[in-house]
Amino acid sequence: MKRVLVGLVVAAAATTTGAFAVLSMGGTGDRDAAPSPPQATAEIVRGDLTDTVSLSGKIIFSGERVVRGQTAGTVTAVAASGRTLRQGQVLYRVDRKPVVLMYGRLPLYRPLRQGVKDGPDVRQLETALKALGHGEDVTVDDRFSWATTRAVRAWQKRAGLPQTGVVNAEQVVFLPSKVRIAKAGVAVGDSVSPGRQVFTVTGTDRLVHLDLDVADQAMAMKGAKVKVELPGGGTTDGKVVMVGDVAKPREGIATIDVGVRLAKVRSGIAGQTPVTVLLESTSRRNVLSVPVEALLATAGGGYGLEIGGRVVPIKTGVYGGGRVEISGPGLEAGMKVGVPAE
Numbered sequence: 001m002k003r004v005l006v007g008l009v010v011a012a013a014a015t016t017t018g019a020f021a022v023l024s025m026g027g028t029g030d031r032d033a034a035p036s037p038p039q040a041t042a043e044i045v046r047g048d049l050t051d052t053v054s055l056s057g058k059i060i061f062s063g064e065r066v067v068r069g070q071t072a073g074t075v076t077a078v079a080a081s082g083r084t085l086r087q088g089q090v091l092y093r094v095d096r097k098p099v100v101l102m103y104g105r106l107p108l109y110r111p112l113r114q115g116v117k118d119g120p121d122v123r124q125l126e127t128a129l130k131a132l133g134h135g136e137d138v139t140v141d142d143r144f145s146w147a148t149t150r151a152v153r154a155w156q157k158r159a160g161l162p163q164t165g166v167v168n169a170e171q172v173v174f175l176p177s178k179v180r181i182a183k184a185g186v187a188v189g190d191s192v193s194p195g196r197q198v199f200t201v202t203g204t205d206r207l208v209h210l211d212l213d214v215a216d217q218a219m220a221m222k223g224a225k226v227k228v229e230l231p232g233g234g235t236t237d238g239k240v241v242m243v244g245d246v247a248k249p250r251e252g253i254a255t256i257d258v259g260v261r262l263a264k265v266r267s268g269i270a271g272q273t274p275v276t277v278l279l280e281s282t283s284r285r286n287v288l289s290v291p292v293e294a295l296l297a298t299a300g301g302g303y304g305l306e307i308g309g310r311v312v313p314i315k316t317g318v319y320g321g322g323r324v325e326i327s328g329p330g331l332e333a334g335m336k337v338g339v340p341a342e
Contacts, residue, residue, distance in 0.1 A: 040341040042291050044326070046333040049289050051281045051320040053219060057210040057228075057260070059273040061180055063203035067091070069192040070169035071099075078188060079181050084204055086178045088132045090159075091199065094192060097170075098159055102128040104174035113166040114149045118142040124174065125167060129155055180204050208238060208260040208275055214247050219279045220258045228262060229276040237263040238277065289323040294337045306338035 077093040079085055090098040104124035110116070112125055119142055126140045126148055135151025149165040156163045161171055179201040186198050208228060212220055224240045242259030249255075260277060296304045296311060304311040305326070317325030 041336040044335045050283045057208040061202035067199040108169040111168040210258040211255040227278040
């Protein structure tokens with residue numbers, strides 16, 4: 001997992017000797033020691049400062065699942081990988097007979113016909129038939145009525161199926177919504193039998209998947225807003241919609257799965273495309289800050305700023321966006337500090 005703290009550039013800026021000399025802060029007299037005149041200045045600014053972490057992720061499609069065949073025969077047509085199918089469209093054909101997608105969360109676990117015991121699977125079928133324009137007189141409920149039979153026959157006629165009034169798993173696959181064919185497990189001419197994998201399908205929503213170090217889990221709270229850098233340039237907003245609760249080992253590090261939904265993404269971006277996600281690590285409100293290159297490393301391990309021709313010791317806080325939080329006696333917004341000239 002790639003991890004880069006935005007504020008880490010301070011390590012190089014603070015230790016460089018090219019623009020500013022490393023000054024000893026061993027006593028009060030050092031505050032009055034005049035460094036070389038700065039070539040440029042920047043203001044101390046009061047405002048909000050956020051530290052971010054840059055993580056590598058990849059585009060995936062949500063809701064991957066396997067579709068298995070429920071009939072025996074020879075495949076005579078199959079939807080192509082990458083295609084999006086909606087309710088009423090044909091997933092594949094066996095012996096030229098279509099297997100059609102309908103929306104619903106229950107699998108078609110029994111044949112549905114007039115006289116079958118009432119159940120939610122009947123309601124699911126009637127809802128789909130209505131959505132496909134069949135059965136204006138059908139009452140959507142758990143009962144398979146004569147009106148339902150007529151609606152089924154009308155649908156079967158349009159789909160090119162025998163008009164039996166009976167719906168079974170050889171004719172229909174129920175899935176929660178439109179699907180994208182991720183991978184076809186069969187090709188035209190293949191023999192199929194009940195239980196054979198026919199497709200791997202996904203939803204059509206693109207997500208960014210992250211393997212996040214469990215030590216950084218607090219940064220990925222569900223609902224948190226993030227920025228995503230897309231390949232080829234440009235960024236888009238995102239929101240954390242999934243945070244795993246089970247750690248898994250990855251390259252010797254315990255990680256959790258994190259899913260980020262994108263607000264906008266170009267339709268041509270394929271699955272597994274690498275992207276960069278910027279997560280907020282720390283946020284500080286109404287603090288003083290300066291550009292990180294204004295920091296002077298001292299021999300004692302601390303930092304100082306060149307103000308008015310002398311070095312003033314300061315304490316640092318959060319880094320973010322090329323700036324660093326500072327604090328110390330007498331510091332005020334608007335003061336000028338020395339920085340290296342570009």
